[in-house]
Amino acid sequence: MLPLLLVALAPFWMSLFALGDEMNFPQPEFTSKYTFPLTTVPVPTSEIREWIDVAILLVVLSLASWLAVKKRSRRGLFWVMIFSLLYFGFIKQGCVCPIGSIQNVALGIFDTNYAVPITVTIFFVLPLLFALLFGRVFCASVCALGAIQDLVVVKPIQLPKKLTMALSMIPYVYIGTSILFAATGTGFIICRYDPFIGFFRLNGNSPYLYLGAGFLLTGMFIARPYCRFFCPYGVLLGVMSRFSWKHLTITPSECIDCRLCEVSCPFDYISKPNTGLKREDRHMGVRRLSYLFLMMPVIIALGGWIGHRMSVPMSRYNNTVYLAEQVVAEKLNPNLEETLETKTYRAMGLSESDLMAGAEKVRRQMNFGGWILGGFLGFVFSLKLIGLSVTRTQKDYEVIKPSCFSCGRCCSYCPSDEMHRPNFIPGSKPYIEALSLKDPNAGKEGQLAEKKEGKSEPAKV
Amino acid sequence: MAELVKQPPRITRFTFLRKGMRAFVGLILGAIGGWSAFGARRRNTVWQIDPMKCVQCEHCSTACVVSPSAVKCVQSYSICGYCLLCFGYFQPDADASLTSAAENQLCPTDAIERVFVEDPYWKYNIREDRCIGCAKCIQPCEMFGNASFYLQVRHDICVNCNNCSIAMQCPSGAWERRPASDPYMLKHKQDYPLNKGQGGPRNTRPINALNAAQLEIELAPKIELALAPPSFTSK
Numbered sequence: 001m002l003p004l005l006l007v008a009l010a011p012f013w014m015s016l017f018a019l020g021d022e023m024n025f026p027q028p029e030f031t032s033k034y035t036f037p038l039t040t041v042p043v044p045t046s047e048i049r050e051w052i053d054v055a056i057l058l059v060v061l062s063l064a065s066w067l068a069v070k071k072r073s074r075r076g077l078f079w080v081m082i083f084s085l086l087y088f089g090f091i092k093q094g095c096v097c098p099i100g101s102i103q104n105v106a107l108g109i110f111d112t113n114y115a116v117p118i119t120v121t122i123f124f125v126l127p128l129l130f131a132l133l134f135g136r137v138f139c140a141s142v143c144a145l146g147a148i149q150d151l152v153v154v155k156p157i158q159l160p161k162k163l164t165m166a167l168s169m170i171p172y173v174y175i176g177t178s179i180l181f182a183a184t185g186t187g188f189i190i191c192r193y194d195p196f197i198g199f200f201r202l203n204g205n206s207p208y209l210y211l212g213a214g215f216l217l218t219g220m221f222i223a224r225p226y227c228r229f230f231c232p233y234g235v236l237l238g239v240m241s242r243f244s245w246k247h248l249t250i251t252p253s254e255c256i257d258c259r260l261c262e263v264s265c266p267f268d269y270i271s272k273p274n275t276g277l278k279r280e281d282r283h284m285g286v287r288r289l290s291y292l293f294l295m296m297p298v299i300i301a302l303g304g305w306i307g308h309r310m311s312v313p314m315s316r317y318n319n320t321v322y323l324a325e326q327v328v329a330e331k332l333n334p335n336l337e338e339t340l341e342t343k344t345y346r347a348m349g350l351s352e353s354d355l356m357a358g359a360e361k362v363r364r365q366m367n368f369g370g371w372i373l374g375g376f377l378g379f380v381f382s383l384k385l386i387g388l389s390v391t392r393t394q395k396d397y398e399v400i401k402p403s404c405f406s407c408g409r410c411c412s413y414c415p416s417d418e419m420h421r422p423n424f425i426p427g428s429k430p431y432i433e434a435l436s437l438k439d440p441n442a443g444k445e446g447q448l449a450e451k452k453e454g455k456s457e458p459a460k461v
Numbered sequence: 462m463a464e465l466v467k468q469p470p471r472i473t474r475f476t477f478l479r480k481g482m483r484a485f486v487g488l489i490l491g492a493i494g495g496w497s498a499f500g501a502r503r504r505n506t507v508w509q510i511d512p513m514k515c516v517q518c519e520h521c522s523t524a525c526v527v528s529p530s531a532v533k534c535v536q537s538y539s540i541c542g543y544c545l546l547c548f549g550y551f552q553p554d555a556d557a558s559l560t561s562a563a564e565n566q567l568c569p570t571d572a573i574e575r576v577f578v579e580d581p582y583w584k585y586n587i588r589e590d591r592c593i594g595c596a597k598c599i600q601p602c603e604m605f606g607n608a609s610f611y612l613q614v615r616h617d618i619c620v621n622c623n624n625c626s627i628a629m630q631c632p633s634g635a636w637e638r639r640p641a642s643d644p645y646m647l648k649h650k651q652d653y654p655l656n657k658g659q660g661g662p663r664n665t666r667p668i669n670a671l672n673a674a675q676l677e678i679e680l681a682p683k684i685e686l687a688l689a690p691p692s693f694t695s696k
Binding site for chain 2: 025026027028030031032034036037038039040041042043044045047050093095096100103104105108109114115116117118119120121124125128129132187188191192201203204239240242243244245319340341343344345347348
């Protein structure tokens with residue numbers, strides 16, 4: 001009867017709830033035998049699971065390296081890719097991945113309150129280490145995002161060089177912004193805009209799934225669009241792969257310039273020999289290069305200034321800064337409707353000076369980071385311009401090392417490789433593709449010119 | 462004297478630069494990896510809600526990437542008052558008969574199970590397969606009850622996103638990263654400072670500010686019903 005009585009007298013004691021801490025119902029005194037059940041606490045996945053994942057990553061990377069550099073087997077790399085798609089993609093649901101680990105490492109370095117789990121650091125370092133040793137074997141066979149795009153390649157088209165050059169700035173912007181946002185605690189934008197996570201989780205809201213579907217549909221005709229034009233980790237992998245110790249090569253031995261591999265790369269990462277081409281006037285080339293070197297500090301300064309101007313709008317994505325702005329706006333304009341965040345903030349009774357100090361700190365970090373980010377992008381841009389003005393004499397067909405995913409498609413087109421000679425049976429698909437090249441006469445001129453001049457001169461370093 | 466023939470160098474400028482850059486880049490990678498690993502925690506972290514900060518805003522049910530949400534209401538059986546008229550179970554305008562009919566319940570998914578123990582005590586269990594973490598039952602329990610209902614992340618469902626999307630939206634900053642060895646923030650009776658063996662720890666300030674007046678108005682008719690002559694059926 002006691003609860004009923006309390007309820008009956010409610011209007012009287014309910015007014016005391018303003019204090020909150022005192023009025024409540026007493027512990028029941030059970031006459032029958034009653035044991036108080038405990039709240040269930042299902043445990044998260046065990047630590048062993050994370051170390052198993054690290055071990056699997058190591059094994060798969062090693063296997064992919066061997067298959068790419070030693071065996072040069074497209075088939076082997078394909079099946080390793082399928083395994084990675086199933087395991088790192090659908091079973092692990094695409095998280096934690098090396099691409100996202102950039103953010104964890106950035107947060108760990110710049111925020112003393114966050115300590116990166118050691119397994120995540122290993123996920124960050126391991127693919128980069130393998131790229132430094134063997135090239136971007138991670139991209140072809142281990143990355144689940146790459147794998148899902150690779151599977152939908154139907155009819156890859158070749159994009160104009162100007163377009164690909166322009167789009168190739170995007171990964172630098174993406175990685176710079178991700179590091180800045182992660183380090184200031186604003187958010188993990190790589191994770192937020194991961195197009196394929198909805199498929200891996202088999203769950204997601206409409207914008208997520210549309211984004212993923214859009215990438216996959218595009219991927220049917222522009223091979224691996226995320227990998228080529230967006231992936232922030234690709235920036236780091238490219239730097240590593242550029243100086244790799246060993247790398248996948250198109251030919252296992254000598255390149256005979258048969259041109260059969262030209263059609264093999266859906267990503268257009270094979271560079272052709274330039275021995276037959278006419279050289280530019282050296283005087284003009286040097287002048288252009290010196291202009292570019294002189295412009296470099298200007299471009300860097302301009303980039304830094306743009307980053308500085310962007311820092312204020314970017315800082316609004318940070319929760320603390322946004323809340324501080326809302327609070328100030330509501331103070332200045334009493335007609336403004338309260339949001340849930342400002343209501344909660346006021347009700348919690350938090351110190352306003354703390355909030356403003358926190359927001360100021362983020363603003364300062366964003367400003368400093370904006371200068372650095374902009375300057376870095378300016379530096380990258382000027383390096384790209386310089387790269388366009390400098391060429392090395394190239395005799396053989398080579399992969400473009402910083403970009404090549406080491407997928408192994410080109411290997412199966414090379415007749416120097418005994419393993420793939422059976423591909424060149426008349427009537428087989430690689431044979432027919434190799435025959436249907438665009439202008440069969442251009443190469444002949446170059447080869448004729450080479451025969452006339454004798455051996456081409458070695459590269460002038 | 463025989464002319465000295467210049468031997469071709471064992472290492473060219475090009476290969477020297479390449480090897481040098483490789484070593485340099487490798488060193489940078491090692492430095493970043495080492496810096497990150499220095500002071501790293503051994504185990505992964507998981508997300509959890511601090512029930513003392515939660516304001517029951519309902520974002521947990523909508524923002525989670527898993528559907529239904531990995532956040533669910535849990536019951537603290539040692540704090541619960543086992544009331545006949547549970548404020549967290551019944552709607553403010555519930556019928557006087559106090560049946561478990563849908564229109565009487567606060568819970569939109571019938572996730573609370575009301576079980577008779579002995580007169581006049583009733584036990585309230587959470588059916589986790591139905592709970593969506595909307596916190597509708599928690600508000601009145603915290604305000605008028607013993608605050609035995611509260612939200613917790615259930616780690617058998619949570620996928621442990623790198624940066625939890627609910628955590629980014631939480632207006633009171635109740636989400637924190639916890640070591641995987643201590644993943645829950647449970648309410649224990651003994652944590653409550655004014656505990657006389659009654660009631661539980663709660664975050665009363667936001668509720669008071671946001672909803673107190675409104676809840677009192679809503680509950681008034683229920684109290685009137687309670688005072689009405691027909692007796693309650695203990696069902």
